[in-house]
Amino acid sequence: xxxRIGFIGTGPDPDDPDTDGYAxxxxxxxxxxxxxxxxxxxxxxxxxENARAFAARHxxxxxxxxxxxxxxxxxxxxxxxxxxxxxxxxADIVLGVAESGTVRAIHCEKPIADTFGEAREMxxxxxxxxxxxxxxxxxxxGKPYAKAKELLDAGEIGELRRFEFGHSSLFDTGSHFFDLxxxxxxxxxxxxxxxxxxxxxxxxxxxxxxxxxxxAQWRYDNGVYGLASTGDGDEFxxxxxxxxxxAGEIRIGGEDGPLAVRRDGESWRTVSTGRDGIWSQGTxxxxxxxxxxxxxxxxxxxxxxxxxxxxxxxLERAIEREVVGPLDEDRVSELDARSALAAHELIFxxxxxxxxxGRVELPLDVTDNPLESMVESGDLLTAEQ
Numbered sequence: 489x490x491x492r493i494g495f496i497g498t499g500p501d502p503d504d505p506d507t508d509g510y511a512x513x514x515x516x517x518x519x520x521x522x523x524x525x526x527x528x529x530x531x532x533x534x535x536x537e538n539a540r541a542f543a544a545r546h547x548x549x550x551x552x553x554x555x556x557x558x559x560x561x562x563x564x565x566x567x568x569x570x571x572x573x574x575x576x577x578x579a580d581i582v583l584g585v586a587e588s589g590t591v592r593a594i595h596c597e598k599p600i601a602d603t604f605g606e607a608r609e610m611x612x613x614x615x616x617x618x619x620x621x622x623x624x625x626x627x628x629x630g631k632p633y634a635k636a637k638e639l640l641d642a643g644e645i646g647e648l649r650r651f652e653f654g655h656s657s658l659f660d661t662g663s664h665f666f667d668l669x670x671x672x673x674x675x676x677x678x679x680x681x682x683x684x685x686x687x688x689x690x691x692x693x694x695x696x697x698x699x700x701x702x703x704a705q706w707r708y709d710n711g712v713y714g715l716a717s718t719g720d721g722d723e724f725x726x727x728x729x730x731x732x733x734x735a736g737e738i739r740i741g742g743e744d745g746p747l748a749v750r751r752d753g754e755s756w757r758t759v760s761t762g763r764d765g766i767w768s769q770g771t772x773x774x775x776x777x778x779x780x781x782x783x784x785x786x787x788x789x790x791x792x793x794x795x796x797x798x799x800x801x802x803l804e805r806a807i808e809r810e811v812v813g814p815l816d817e818d819r820v821s822e823l824d825a826r827s828a829l830a831a832h833e834l835i836f837x838x839x840x841x842x843x844x845x846g847r848v849e850l851p852l853d854v855t856d857n858p859l860e861s862m863v864e865s866g867d868l869l870t871a872e873q
Contacts, residue, residue, distance in 0.1 A: 493569075495569070501514070569595070653716050659696065670834075
């Protein structure tokens with residue numbers, strides 16, 4: 489069968505120099521275009537100009553360009569919907585799509601939602617409705633991250649002992665790395681979380697609060713620990729992500745390249761990840777030739793050829809393998825929202841630890857966004873306050 493794909497939230501054309509944001513719909517679309525059994529047929533955006541630009545780029549009939557996603561669901565006969573709007577809108581949209589009974593699958597951008605309660609409701613509602621909900625944690629499909637798991641599972645560094653990561657925030661970017669920690673630890677349950685953070689200046693990312701700096705520690709029920717340092721303290725971690733074992737360690741991002749491994753008593757050894765870096769794939773001579781030739785191919789045909797021939801990004805691999813594939817194969821997706829919810833539980837538990845000024849035992853029993861609540865109550869003062 490051919491899966492009919494629709495988009496909610498196109499954003500502005502990323503080729504527009506005034507574009508603000510990542511325009512994630514334009515990043516999702518090539519993943520579907522690479523699949524013979526997928527056709528992008530509809531899109532909705534509250535800014536009509538944005539929806540029409542996306543439709544023109546992807547060959548969508550003007551009859552299926554909408555400003556109200558509910559109308560799109562009623563009229564476009566969709567199988568899969570990609571939700572590419574800001575996090576604060578995810579819950580209302582995903583719940584609306586699931587409860588409409590019109591689609592088989594929803595692929596939603598991360599973070600799942602602004603509050604832990606909304607995130608849980610999204611997962612539970614989709615499960616009840618029989619709708620596959622996946623969350624876009626695409627780093628699992630980058631070679632530095634996937635090969636790190638292969639090395640770990642092969643016993644290259646002995647038994648797993650600890651994760652460390654350093655990045656800009658716990659929520660917006662950290663959701664990827666909490667997800668990786670859980671994945672590397674084969675979905676083990678977290679026992680407790682202890683965290684501290686600093687929020688002296690308002691830090692809104694796509695409308696949602698993120699700390700200026702944080703330090704977090706957590707422990708899994710199999711004895712493995714995690715450590716995260718964000719914002720001004722992200723360089724505390726040596727590299728972007730470290731996996732420490734009883735006989736060595738693996739480092740993703742550092743002076744030895746995208747991926748390196750060191751056995752105890754030995755020097756660091758760079759592990760080949762092909763053209764993949766820590767953020768995306770690189771380009772070779774063939775890719776550079778395509779970039780010169782394909783603009784000469786007219787209109788939509790050139791865009792479609794580019795989507796097919798360009799080296800795949802992490803995100804495109806995620807969509808190719810784990811959004812449509814599970815529908816054909818009747819299996820649980822590797823990007824299943826339950827696994828994403830576990831990563832987000834860690835994030836909200838970090839913020840709840842700050843609110844309680846102590847260690848938080850899991851499972852987490854809050855429904856709000858602790859950081860947002862603390863900012864609004866004045867417990868965390870911004871520079872303006």
